[in-house]
Amino acid sequence: MRNSQQSILKNRLARFLRVVFFQALVVLCSLNGFGQKVEGDKYDEFVNRNKIFKPYAGYLTLASGMSYNPYMASFEKCSSLGLHFRTGNIHFNTGYHVSSDRFFMKRSNQLLSDIFFTAGYRKDTLKSNFGIWAGPVYGFGSTLAYVKDEDGVITNYYLSFHRIGLYVEAEYTFKIAYDFGLGISAYTSANKAYQVAGLKLHLYFSGAFRGSIQ
Secondary structure, three states, rough: HHHHHHHHHHHHHHHHHHHHHHHHHHHHHHHOOOOOOOOHHHHHOOEOOOOOOOOOOOEEEEEEEEEEEEEOOOOEEEEEEEEOOOOOOEEEEEEEEEEEEOOOOOOOOOOEEEEEEEEEEEEEEEEEEEEEEEEEEEEEEEEHHHHHHHOOOEEEEEEEEEEEEEEEEEEEEEEEEOOOOEEEEEEEEOOOOOOOEEEEEEEEOOEEEEEEEO
């Protein structure tokens, strides 16, 4: 019975990781900024309703949602903070992510904390912002494990970990104003010890505003 449960978990994990790496491959194939000359007009300031804005300016996202842990076969609560910026034609997303069976302010032994640094593709328009990112993540926390005692009895305990993994995220934002909006993102974070995938709602704060025309 125990071997059967472990086999099912291993199969779930294998399928989950295949999806993760496929998503990463799609993202990496979509990157079109590397090695290209910076596009001048695309990043030039413009005027909208007597206000000056900078397209593709850096922005911050605050997000919260639900994730699924395939190893535990259970849903978790997740939150993240992302800082998005551009260098030339290359767009980056770096920040912090946490997923746990409890809200992040409550202590739990089932916990994944991530520090991620990703690169990707971004499309910024007057009414929306879309981005897809992939890159390495440093994950740490603790997760359920199994151990046999001297009598061969299997017991549960929580094992701490520090692992390098992969973080992939796609996000869409509807802009209420050019520099503020609400959005949704789908993501996955996977390392050898802990894997999750989920959906988050986020607030979008952009540094696009440059001033007003009197």
